[in-house]
Amino acid sequence: xxTLLVFLACLSLYPALAVGEKGFGLVxxxxxxxxxxxxxxxATADEQLRRFIAKSSRSGQIMVKxxxxxxxxxxxxxxxxxxxxxxxxxxx
Numbered sequence: 001x002x003t004l005l006v007f008l009a010c011l012s013l014y015p016a017l018a019v020g021e022k023g024f025g026l027v028x029x030x031x032x033x034x035x036x037x038x039x040x041x042x043a044t045a046d047e048q049l050r051r052f053i054a055k056s057s058r059s060g061q062i063m064v065k066x067x068x069x070x071x072x073x074x075x076x077x078x079x080x081x082x083x084x085x086x087x088x089x090x091x092x
Contacts, residue, residue, distance in 0.1 A: 002042075002079070003038065003039050003042050003078060003079045004039045004042075004043065007035060007039060034081065035081075037081070038077075038078045038079070038080075038081035039078065040078070041067065041074055041075075041077060041078035041081070042074075042075050042077075042078030042079050043078075044066070044067055044074075045066075045067045045068065045073075045074035045075035045077075045078060046075050048063070048065070048066040048067060048068060049063060049068070049075065052065075052068075
């Protein structure tokens with residue numbers, strides 16, 4: 001959930017950075033949708049890992065279900081996807 005908190009905190013920057021005649025455009029919409037998806041990926045992966053750790057009886061087990069079946073660290077993937085679109089949100 002750290003990405004969600006950072007995103008919400010950065011929303012207050014938008015009016016200060018969007019001074020000018022340009023309004024909320026297509027690039028802003030794309031960046032917002034991708035960021036929302038990234039937040040969803042991160043939150044889902046974090047919750048899946050939390051449940052796995054709570055159920056796991058043996059140490060050393062590896063999570064291989066859900067999003068974890070597709071990526072070694074899907075929670076970080078969500079975080080980096082979100083951060084990668086910050087320039088689009090600011091400069092779009």
